[in-house]
Amino acid sequence: MRVTHIPSGIVVRNEDTRSQWENRRRAIATLEERLLARAAIDAHVATNTARNAMVNAERSAKTFTWNEQRGTVTDHSTGRVWRIRDFERGRW
Numbered sequence: 001m002r003v004t005h006i007p008s009g010i011v012v013r014n015e016d017t018r019s020q021w022e023n024r025r026r027a028i029a030t031l032e033e034r035l036l037a038r039a040a041i042d043a044h045v046a047t048n049t050a051r052n053a054m055v056n057a058e059r060s061a062k063t064f065t066w067n068e069q070r071g072t073v074t075d076h077s078t079g080r081v082w083r084i085r086d087f088e089r090g091r092w
Contacts, residue, residue, distance in 0.1 A: 003027040010034055 001023035002013045012034065014027035065074045066084065073087040074080070082091075 001027050003031050005031055005035065008035065008038065010038075 001015065001020060002011060003024065004011045010031060012027045012031045014023045014030065016026060017023055062076055065076065067074070068084070071084050073082045073084055075082075
């Protein structure tokens, strides 16, 4: 017995028993399992795509880095480094 899911194109073939009814039942059960597996994969891909869209991995978006231990502020667009006190007072 061969069962085809037309929208997805999945074809399942089952000839385990001599009973046509039993082969059809098993083929439909196998088809349902494959459709559920495909739906789970599609949902996983959609979730990952949505998560990846939320992440901005560009370093160019970073303008300044404040380093408290060294007491410096670095401007990434120019590469210039200031002392934190001078930067806070507007001496840049």
